[in-house]
Amino acid sequence: MSANFLSGAAGRLLPPSIPFRFFTVAVIFYALFWAALFVSAQDVTSYMIGGGPILSVIHMATLGVLSMTVIGASLQLLSVATRKAFKGFWLCRLVSWFYIPGVFLLICAMYTSWYLGMLMGAGLTGAGLLIFCGLIIHNIWGVTDMTAIMAHCWAAMLCLVGLLALGILLIVNGAHGFMADHFALAVSHFILAVFGFMSLLAMGFSYILIPMFALSPAPPEGLGRWSVGGNITGLIGILIGVNIYLDWLVMVGIAFILFGSGLYVFAMARVYKARMRKRLGLPFILIRISWVMLLASVIWGGVGAAGYWPETGHILFAAGAIIGWLLTFLVGVLQRIIPFLASMHSSGNGGVPMLTSAMADERLLTVNVIGHLGGLFAVMLGVMLDWEMVIRAGAVLGFAGAMGLLIYLLYIIRHLASFRGE
Amino acid sequence: MFSFDRQITRTLHEEHLATISTLERLEVIFRKYGPKKAPPDDNAEITELLGDIINLVACDVTNHFSFEEEKLFPLLGAMGDSPISSILTGEHRVILPLGNLLSELAKMARSDGFNDASWGQFRERGVELIERMISHIQKEEMALLPMLEDILEEDTDAQLMMTYSEMR
Numbered sequence: 001m002s003a004n005f006l007s008g009a010a011g012r013l014l015p016p017s018i019p020f021r022f023f024t025v026a027v028i029f030y031a032l033f034w035a036a037l038f039v040s041a042q043d044v045t046s047y048m049i050g051g052g053p054i055l056s057v058i059h060m061a062t063l064g065v066l067s068m069t070v071i072g073a074s075l076q077l078l079s080v081a082t083r084k085a086f087k088g089f090w091l092c093r094l095v096s097w098f099y100i101p102g103v104f105l106l107i108c109a110m111y112t113s114w115y116l117g118m119l120m121g122a123g124l125t126g127a128g129l130l131i132f133c134g135l136i137i138h139n140i141w142g143v144t145d146m147t148a149i150m151a152h153c154w155a156a157m158l159c160l161v162g163l164l165a166l167g168i169l170l171i172v173n174g175a176h177g178f179m180a181d182h183f184a185l186a187v188s189h190f191i192l193a194v195f196g197f198m199s200l201l202a203m204g205f206s207y208i209l210i211p212m213f214a215l216s217p218a219p220p221e222g223l224g225r226w227s228v229g230g231n232i233t234g235l236i237g238i239l240i241g242v243n244i245y246l247d248w249l250v251m252v253g254i255a256f257i258l259f260g261s262g263l264y265v266f267a268m269a270r271v272y273k274a275r276m277r278k279r280l281g282l283p284f285i286l287i288r289i290s291w292v293m294l295l296a297s298v299i300w301g302g303v304g305a306a307g308y309w310p311e312t313g314h315i316l317f318a319a320g321a322i323i324g325w326l327l328t329f330l331v332g333v334l335q336r337i338i339p340f341l342a343s344m345h346s347s348g349n350g351g352v353p354m355l356t357s358a359m360a361d362e363r364l365l366t367v368n369v370i371g372h373l374g375g376l377f378a379v380m381l382g383v384m385l386d387w388e389m390v391i392r393a394g395a396v397l398g399f400a401g402a403m404g405l406l407i408y409l410l411y412i413i414r415h416l417a418s419f420r421g422e
Numbered sequence: 423m424f425s426f427d428r429q430i431t432r433t434l435h436e437e438h439l440a441t442i443s444t445l446e447r448l449e450v451i452f453r454k455y456g457p458k459k460a461p462p463d464d465n466a467e468i469t470e471l472l473g474d475i476i477n478l479v480a481c482d483v484t485n486h487f488s489f490e491e492e493k494l495f496p497l498l499g500a501m502g503d504s505p506i507s508s509i510l511t512g513e514h515r516v517i518l519p520l521g522n523l524l525s526e527l528a529k530m531a532r533s534d535g536f537n538d539a540s541w542g543q544f545r546e547r548g549v550e551l552i553e554r555m556i557s558h559i560q561k562e563e564m565a566l567l568p569m570l571e572d573i574l575e576e577d578t579d580a581q582l583m584m585t586y587s588e589m590r
Contacts, residue, residue: 212564215442276442276563277556279449343557353513357553 014076016345018092020413022072023334025100027409029064030331031402034375036060036111038395045312045386049186051118051174056111061322062193063103063125069330070201071095071132073337078136078153081208082143091135099128115175122171126164133157148224152204155232159196163189187242194321195257196235199294202329203227203264210268210287213336214275219267227267230260247305254302261298265291282369286332289373293324315383323376331372331405335365342412346419354419360411364404371401428574429583431567437482438559444474445552452545452552460541472528479525481590487514489586494570501573506565513558520551 037044040053047054075092079085086092106121108114140153166189173179204224211218237253240246268291272284297320304313339356346354375398382390426432451468455461461468491514495507527544536544574582 212560215560215563276439276559278442278446353516353554353557355550355553357549 013341013344014079014086014092015089016341016416018089018096019072019076019341020416021096021100022068022075023338024409024413025096026065026068026072027334027402027406029060029068029103030327031399031406033057033060033065034395034398034402037379038392038399041382041388041391041395044388044391045315045383047315049183051110051113053111056107058318058322059103059107059110061327062198064107066198066322066326066330067129068099068103069334070198071099073205073333074136074153074201075132076341077205077208078139081146081149082139084139084143086135086139091131095128095132095135097128098124098131102126102128115171118171119168122168126168129160129164133160148221148228149204149207151225151228152200152207155228155235156197156200156204159192159200159235163192163197166192181243184243188239190318191235191238191242194326195231195238198326199261200228200231202326202333203231203261206264206268209333209337210271213340214271214280214284215277216271216275219270223263223267227260227263230256230263232260234258234260250305251302254298254305258295258298258302261294265295282365283332283335285369286328286335286372290325290329290332293320293328297321297325312383312386316380319379319383323379328372328376331368334405335368338409338412342416345416354415356412359415360408362408364408364411367404368401368408371397371399371404373401374398375401426567426571428571428579430574430579430586431570433583433586434486435563435567437486438563441478441482441555442559444471444478445555447471448475448548449552452549455541455545457542457545458538460536460538463535469532472532475528476525476532479521483518483521485586485590487518489589490514490566493582493585494566497573497578498566498569506561506569510558510561510566513554513561517551517554517558520547520554523547524551 036053036057040057043052043054075086075095102121102124104121105117106125109117109121136153136157140150143150166185169179170182170185170189173182173185179185207218207224210216234253234256237249237256239253241249241251241253272288297317300313300317300320303309304317309317339359342359343353343356375394375396378390378394378397380394382388382392382394426435448471451461451471491511495511498507524544524547527540527547531540531544
């Protein structure tokens with residue numbers, strides 16, 4: 001799947017300002033997320049549903065960091081993988097002009113429970129996401145090879161449309177209350193966002209990125225196809241089960257997601273085991289931990305569906321899936337993709353390719369890994385023990401880690417800008 | 423591991439494996455000994471590694487690069503895919519002098535040992551070579567070799583293999 005990925009890369013790289021604007025905003029939100037978590041730590045374990053600081057914190061992670069990173073990475077990777085360059089870069093920029101201010105507005109409005117702001121923010125965010133969706137669909141339309149990756153992209157785009165519709169419905173229903181079961185809507189929105197849109201894109205692009213970074217052969221295409229099949233079936237089962245109150249169907253759906261995620265992790269473990277480069281460095285510590293957290297989150301979801309969650313079980317589930325799986329995975333990917341893209345852009349200029357180690361101090365990435373993992377561990381522990389101070393301590397560690405990555409990224413951008421200016 | 427059907431891609435891949443293995447050993451030594459103080463002269467592991475680096479640069483780098491530039495990149499150019507060739511050639515221009523310098527430093531260290539200054543220089547250049555070479559191999563493994571697998575016929579493969587054997 002990843003074979004020949006790089007061969008057309010030089011001709012199909014987006015201008016660096018496009019992916020890097022999404023990555024920069026994502027890393028800023030990554031720091032803001034931990035800061036906001038620190039401020040709102042006392043409300044974390046008691047949160048169930050509705051507007052306010054915790055809803056805002058959740059969306060800082062999902063829309064601000066995860067989707068932002070996924071958009072930047074998808075726009076760059078897909079055009080290279082499908083060997084179809086995006087025709088108009090202005091459309092890629094247009095996504096950012098709608099999406100970035102939209103997310104800022106939405107998150108601020110959620111924090112203050114400002115209904116009109118939430119609607120306007122959701123409108124802008126949704127417009128940005130729909131343009132992104134259109135760009136992706138236009139790019140993958142008619143692509144017949146890489147069926148597993150394409151299936152992940154198609155399924156993720158369907159989930160995106162669904163979660164957008166549900167998100168806006170949730171905002172309107174929060175103010176007017178015309179839907180009978182707000183909670184079922186919120187759960188459907190969460191599942192579509194976390195295990196649909198973001199997980200499917202993360203998994204799909206793993207089949208390209210992980211072999212490339214690990215210098216390893218791609219896993220068999222069949223594994224990817226069975227995995228995405230399991231995940232899609234599971235998502236459908238859970239959504240129907242949650243909305244027509246069939247617990248057994250939710251359990252079956254979770255079992256399918258476990259099957260799909262298990263196959264994905266199995267495929268990635270094969271890639272990792274067959275790697276040529278034995279020392280893969282810090283990013284792969286994060287990536288490997290995220291795979292464990294993916295499986296743990298799904299299993300924990302099953303425990304909850306069976307009715308065995310403790311009082312804070314739902315928060316533990318959300319933290320495991322959002323911070324443990326997606327955030328940890330995407331931060332690991334960012335740690336590799338930022339220097340990789342910087343290197344590709346400096347190679348394509350005809351001069352001496354820049355050394356990424358010379359662009360920024362790599363110890364900053366160590367700070368990021370220690371801070372992130374410390375933050376993850378402490379937040380999970382704090383939620384389990386329902387202990388605010390431990391959550392706050394985790395937020396401080398996470399914030400320090402995020403600042404490490406932000407400073408690293410800013411150094412890379414500065415060097416890249418000066419290199420391209422020469 | 424990667425499965426390549428052509429002899430020439432298999433050979434280049436095996437050379438990549440050997441190169442990565444040597445560079446990872448070098449990386450271990452660099453982790454063990456910092457930039458300021460030279461390691462002791464009687465370290466058998468380092469002496470062996472210095473010999474391997476000299477061999478690596480002479481065979482797996484110099485010959486490998488010349489063969490690619492003289493025989494493989496023109497093939498890709500004829501197929502209309504030259505961007506990757508120009509990226510790889512650009513990297514060769516940086517890696518080869520770096521490798522030669524490291525090889526010279528290794529030869530001097532084998533005869534006279536390292537002092538703090540020569541060790542510092544060797545280490546600095548070595549770290550740079552590791553980073554550049556790994557990134558270069560990444561591009562060759564993910565782009566060059568799969569493309570060759572796609573375009574090479576059996577007889578061209580045999581011919582290239584023979585030419586490469588003579589060059590080595």
